[in-house]
Amino acid sequence: MKFTETAWEIFSQSIEDYHLTDNVEATIKNPFPDGSLEQLLYAKNWIDTVQWHMEDIIRDEDIDPTEALTLKRKIDSSNQKRTDLVEFIDSWFLDKYKNISPREDAKINSETPAWAVDRLSILALKIYHMNLEAQRETASEDHRKKCTDKLNVLLEQQKDLSEAIEQLLFDIENGKTKMKVYKQMKMYNDQSLNPILYQNVKNE
Incomplete structure (x- = not known):
């Protein structure tokens, strides 16, 4: 099975598991072995799924x-965990490909494997929820038709993104693309870099 097919199955399982309770406070019950790529992918999508629903809740007028x-603080924390986990997944790929010697003409991709996988995880959520809207009986026929059209575009995007990820991994494995990672270095959560935070510390 291709990597993206495995990832999609795991994302789908995570989304289904979350919706058993549909509660942003629900505790994750990751079914995969600690340290495995599967465990990381499940954890990644669980974070995305919980945050998806927190973003819905906070938009209640x-x-x-x-x-x-309080919810905004939780979303900020979730964003940081999401970034950390993406970088951790990239570290997994870096270790996997550590013995690959890039060719002299190897290119650098604008996006790392894990950040591409991040997009695939979010896409799984879009497809899940758009499918619900396309079938929602309380919605108008026009609404369901528009959502079905959008769903078809998302499904095409899933196919294209999966193909792009597979090609990227193939090129890395064959030395055609360099595996290079830059940390995000987010500043707004860092007490030493965010002026508002470090000014508050000085004033205490």
Whole structure:
């Protein structure tokens, strides 16, 4: 089975498992062995799925402002965990390909394997929820038709993105593309880099 087929199955399982409770406070029950790529992929999509629903909740116009602020903090934390996990998955790929010697004319891809997988994980969520809307009985026929059209585009995107990821991995394995990773170095969560945060520390 191709890597992207395995990843898609794991993402789909994670999404289905989340919707057994449909609760952003639900505890993850990762079924895969610790340290395995499967375990990392499941954890990655679980974070994405929980955050997807937190983003829905915070857009409720009647949400209590205090609750919204608390939720915003959780979304920020989730974003950081998502970034950390993507970089961890890239480290997995780096280790896998550490003995590959790139050719002299090897190119550098604008996106690492893990960040491409990140897009695939989000796409799995888009397809899942667009499919629900395309079949929602309480919606109008026009709504379902529009969502079906969008779903078909997303499915085509899944095919194309999966093909692109497979090609990228093939090129890395064959030395045609360099496996190179840059850390995101996000600044807004860093107390030493965000002016608002480090000014608050000085004022204490």
